[in-house]
């Protein structure tokens with residue numbers, strides 16, 4: 001058995017045995033990590049509050065057959081500010097739930113890790129931008145290779161007359177390629193989504209409230225379709 005170093009953002013944790021917890025993290029180098037924090041539920045745990053959800057921590061791990069055991073934790077970034085505001089906690093919760101659904105174990109996840117870190121930093125800096133979660137969802141889809149076609153037709157590649165959107169076809173469709181069941185889009189919505197997919201999470205353009213709600217709905221349903229599961233925290237956000 002070996003000792004190794006890693007780092008990660010805590011995605012969730014749950015009780016294990018009498019005093020322990022399983023802590024699930026996203027590591028840039030190793031993807032989803034399932035670890036055990038022994039004695040963490042005792043009053044005088046040596047881990048303190050350093051393994052709360054959203055925390056970015058540096059770890060020393062003792063490798064086990066199934067789960068690695070955390071022997072030391074140091075806080076890299078706690079994201080204290082976002083924790084003080086319910087709206088931001090709910091948005092951050094949706095981000096970690098998506099990252100948890102997308103991440104694989106034993107797989108380099110640098111892009112997904114940096115996306116989650118950027119999202120949490122944005123939330124820590126101030127109130128959530130109305131389009132933050134939509135942009136995050138579109139970028140998360142890109143990290144798993146299913147970025148929706150937004151500025152061209154997913155069927156034929158043409159760039160004009162994109163009035164429909166199809167989850168199975170992979171994005172916007174022109175009138176010639178439209179398939180039964182393709183979703184009708186308002187003029188301008190694909191352009192709006194394309195801007196959100198390309199923008200920096202920390203520097204999103206001013207929101208257009210007439211598009212924000214619909215953009216969230218499309219981004220959510222798109223990623224849920226490709227993940228083949230619902231993201232419960234997004235329902236809380238009333239997307």
Ligand SMILES: [Zn+2]
Nearest residue numbers: 153156174177
């Ligand atoms: Zn087409």
